[in-house]
Amino acid sequence: MKTIRTLLVCTTTVLGALHISPACADTRAQLNLGPLQYTLTDLVTGDNLAPSLVWSSNWTLAANGNSKVQTGWSTTATGWGSTVYDPTWGPATTYWEQVNSPSTSLSATLAQGQQNVQVAGSLLQGIQLKQTTGVGNSIYTAAWQSTSFSLGANTQVSFEIVINSLVQSDANYGTFPGNSATNIIPSHAWINFHGILSAYGDAGSFSRRTTENVGALFGPQGENFEYASGPNVLRLTLQNTSDQVQVYQFHATAQMSVSDLAAPVPEPASYALMSLGLLGLVGVLRRRARREL
Numbered sequence: 001m002k003t004i005r006t007l008l009v010c011t012t013t014v015l016g017a018l019h020i021s022p023a024c025a026d027t028r029a030q031l032n033l034g035p036l037q038y039t040l041t042d043l044v045t046g047d048n049l050a051p052s053l054v055w056s057s058n059w060t061l062a063a064n065g066n067s068k069v070q071t072g073w074s075t076t077a078t079g080w081g082s083t084v085y086d087p088t089w090g091p092a093t094t095y096w097e098q099v100n101s102p103s104t105s106l107s108a109t110l111a112q113g114q115q116n117v118q119v120a121g122s123l124l125q126g127i128q129l130k131q132t133t134g135v136g137n138s139i140y141t142a143a144w145q146s147t148s149f150s151l152g153a154n155t156q157v158s159f160e161i162v163i164n165s166l167v168q169s170d171a172n173y174g175t176f177p178g179n180s181a182t183n184i185i186p187s188h189a190w191i192n193f194h195g196i197l198s199a200y201g202d203a204g205s206f207s208r209r210t211t212e213n214v215g216a217l218f219g220p221q222g223e224n225f226e227y228a229s230g231p232n233v234l235r236l237t238l239q240n241t242s243d244q245v246q247v248y249q250f251h252a253t254a255q256m257s258v259s260d261l262a263a264p265v266p267e268p269a270s271y272a273l274m275s276l277g278l279l280g281l282v283g284v285l286r287r288r289a290r291r292e293l
Contacts, residue, residue: 027133027169027189027260032230033161034118034126036252041156043241052152055122059147062098065111070136070262087261089138106143115143122147124161127254133189136262144253151240151248158237161252163195164230167214169260189225190215194255197236201248208236 040051068089076084095110106117113131117124124145133139151157169189191214198207214227240246 026135027167027191027258029129029131029133029168029191029193029256029258030166031129031193031195031254031256032126032164033128033195033234033252033254034124036124036159036161038157038159041158042154043156043239044154047154049153051155051157052150053155053157054150056148056150057101057122059101059119059122059145060098061100061103061106061117061119061143061145062096063106063108063110063115063117063141063143064094064096065113065115065139065141066092066094067111067140068092068138070138087138087259108143111139111141112137113139113141115141117143117145119145122149124252127252129254129256131256131258133258133260135260138257138259140255140257142253142255144251146249146251148247148249151238151246153240153243153245156237156239158235159197161195161197161234162230163193163210163232163234165193165212165214165228167191167225167227169225189258189260191259192255192257193229194253195234196251196253196255197234198251198253199236199238199248201246203238203240203242203246203248206236206238208234210234 038053040053042049042051068091071088071090074086074088076086078084093111097106097108097110097115099106101122104119106115108115111131112133113129115130116126116128118126127143127145129141129143131139131141191212193210193212193214195210196207197209198205200206210232212229238248
């Protein structure tokens with residue numbers, strides 16, 4: 001009986017110490033790109049050459065990702081008397097999946113999320129990234145199409161792709177420092193979105209990127225967070241001003257990273273539970289010492 005009682009008290013103490021923040025708080029993010037569209041312009045009229053673009057019949061659809069688990073917090077003192085809190089992370093686990101033409105779609109489940117890429121012929125129809133990240137985790141995912149095209153002489157091509165993003169986050173994150181001017185912490189959750197169009201060939205390299213950074217901040221009692229952006233349009237324009245056909249490698253990429261931080265200090269309820277366990281343990285040890293006397 002004594003052993004069981006001691007075990008229960010110790011278990012209560014340990015649970016109180018380990019109860020950092022509720023595991024039910026999640027950050028859900030979604031990024032959509034597509035469809036890809038383009039228009040051609042004749043740079044030299046009257047040369048009897050129509051503007052032209054020919055897609056390759058070969059392409060690659062791919063997705064990758066990695067995930068890390070938060071191991072704790074580090075603190076850095078600044079020169080003006082404040083303390084900066086930064087999360088520390090364990091090693092990353094990496095994921096990869098790829099298909100080649102004539103496959104017209106890729107559906108992958110990597111790092112607790114879904115990645116989908118669709119093409120029609122050689123033209124990208126859409127990329128979708130969906131991610132659910134729990135407290136104390138950081139996850140990066142990406143998906144893309146790689147292909148090539150031939151751009152006719154004296155031809156301009158203007159690519160356009162529509163981008164939409166969405167973030168929803170729960171608020172049960174526990175107690176964080178940073179409630180005063182002397183403590184500085186990052187957002188409880190932050191999300192980075194990237195949409196990229198790039199092309200490169202003998203005429204040079206060209207790239208356009210759109211980036212969004214979203215930080216989810218919560219009050220002491222916690223508040224749910226939701227953020228939506230779009231539709232936004234990413235554009236990339238190339239000009240072939242030579243009299244020869246030029247070949248370009250082409251990439252359309254979606255990237256998303258989500259970090260959901262665990263509370264660096266126990267919640268008040270955790271302190272109470274830990275204190276109760278310690279008091280019980282002290283009582284058991286005192287009774288045992290009296291009986292031995």
